[in-house]
Amino acid sequence: MISPKCLAVLTAGRQDYGILRGIMLGMQESRQIDLLVWAGGMHLQERFGRTIANVLADGLPVTEELNFVSEPPDAAADAARAVSAIVAAIRRNRPDALLLGGDRPEMLAAAMAATIERVPIAHLHGGEESEGAIDNALRHAITKLSHLHLVSHERHAQRVRQMGEPPETVVVVGAPGLDNRFRADLPDRAALAASLGISLNDPVVIVTMHPTTLGFSDPAAETEAVAAAMARVPATYVPNRTRTRAGSGSANSGSVGPPNAQTLPWSTRLGSCVIGDS
Numbered sequence: 001m002i003s004p005k006c007l008a009v010l011t012a013g014r015q016d017y018g019i020l021r022g023i024m025l026g027m028q029e030s031r032q033i034d035l036l037v038w039a040g041g042m043h044l045q046e047r048f049g050r051t052i053a054n055v056l057a058d059g060l061p062v063t064e065e066l067n068f069v070s071e072p073p074d075a076a077a078d079a080a081r082a083v084s085a086i087v088a089a090i091r092r093n094r095p096d097a098l099l100l101g102g103d104r105p106e107m108l109a110a111a112m113a114a115t116i117e118r119v120p121i122a123h124l125h126g127g128e129e130s131e132g133a134i135d136n137a138l139r140h141a142i143t144k145l146s147h148l149h150l151v152s153h154e155r156h157a158q159r160v161r162q163m164g165e166p167p168e169t170v171v172v173v174g175a176p177g178l179d180n181r182f183r184a185d186l187p188d189r190a191a192l193a194a195s196l197g198i199s200l201n202d203p204v205v206i207v208t209m210h211p212t213t214l215g216f217s218d219p220a221a222e223t224e225a226v227a228a229a230m231a232r233v234p235a236t237y238v239p240n241r242t243r244t245r246a247g248s249g250s251a252n253s254g255s256v257g258p259p260n261a262q263t264l265p266w267s268t269r270l271g272s273c274v275i276g277d278s
Contacts, residue, residue, distance in 0.1 A: 006034040008095035010066075010086070010110050012041030014051055016101045019124065022179040023099070024060055036093055040066025040085065041078075041106050064089045068106065075105050082109035090117045100146075101125055103139035111145040122148040124176065127156030127163075132212040181269050189270055200270075201236050208240045208276035226275070235272070 009024055011017045027035045039062045043052040055062055066089060068081035082105070090098075090113060098114045100107045101124040114121050123146035130136055143149065143160055151157045152175040160170050180186075193200045209226050230237055 004030075004032050004034045005096045006036060006093070007097050007099060008036040008038055008089070008093060009099045010038045010040070010107070011043065011055065012039075012104065012106045013043050013048060015042075015104065016107075017043075017051065017055065018180055019101050019175075019177040020099075021058060023176055025058065028060065035061075036063045036095055037061060038064040038066055038086075038089055040064070041069050041082070045069055045071075063093065079105040079109045082106045083113050086110045086113035087117060090114065090119055095119060097122055097148075099124070100142060103128075103130065103135040103142065105138060108138045108142055111142045115145050120148070121146040122150060124150045124173075125152055125156075127151050127159035129159075132214055133210075134213040186269070192270075196238065198238070199236065200238070203235045203272035204270065205230075205235045205237050206240060206271045206274045206276075207237050208274070210276070230275075238271070240276075 007027060009020055009027070011020050011024075024035060024037060027033045037055065037060050039052045039055050042048040043055065044050065044065060044067050052062065052065065066082070066085040068085045069078050070081075086109060097120045098110065099122045100110055103125070111121055111123075121142075123142055126139060126143040126146065126149045128139060128151075130139075140163065143163060143165065146165075147169060149157075149160045149165055149170045150173045151160060151170060152173070154172055157170045157172050161167050186192075187195065189200050207226070207230070209223055212222065
């Protein structure tokens with residue numbers, strides 16, 4: 001009988017947990033995988049709702065809590081702390097591989113840590129493009145440090161191959177976050193309306209506003225422009241507070257509303273549309 005592989009998955013907040021949740025639940029059920037859940041970053045911050053509680057509520061055993069986000073957040077210093085914290089976690093657990101998603105500084109820090117410790121990396125959502133954001137450079141850097149590329153579309157697969165990655169390591173798997181559309185545990189319309197304190201009359205539009213992280217745009221002006229556009233179109237707008245983002249100045253500088261752990265998964269099923277950048 002083949003021994004199960006030990007696979008670590010890093011989740012650092014709401015921004016990646018919605019993508020990784022279904023994958024981790026599936027891994028937990030597999031006899032071929034010993035799952036290590038490493039939760040850190042904004043998951044451990046009170047002002048972001050201490051969302052590690054959501055991870056635990058889903059029945060996922062958190063084997064490492066990695067606290068590397070400062071108050072107020074400092075992207076460079078936090079990334080440096082993340083490298084140290086993740087190297088230490090690797091040395092304690094010695095996983096066979098590390099699964100990372102996306103394009104954030106802590107994910108690049110994790111990729112650097114794994115590379116230094118010679119742990120293979122599987123990367124979700126490589127090859128994508130985010131105009132006006134530092135995300136591109138971070139994402140592509142993670143791609144070059146990774147060994148297995150799990151991309152969401154053939155167009156993104158082509159981009160990863162163009163970056164010189166072996167074609168046999170690039171696999172189109174779709175966007176795992178879309179699995180949230182089929183979750184049975186999300187609140188219905190009435191329960192979510194009660195939680196948010198608003199009436200969810202159609203059309204319902206989910207709003208997420210992040211300031212651009214390249215150039216010299218004014219986050220307040222960007223937010224005002226979105227708000228002005230919303231004022232011209234009658235709808236029920238559900239704002240979703242943004243995460244911290246490297247290069248955007250103070251955290252949530254582009255935020256237009258309160259955080260809600262159920263808002264984004266719910267929007268894939270009951271929302272009419274989503275506006276914003278992620």
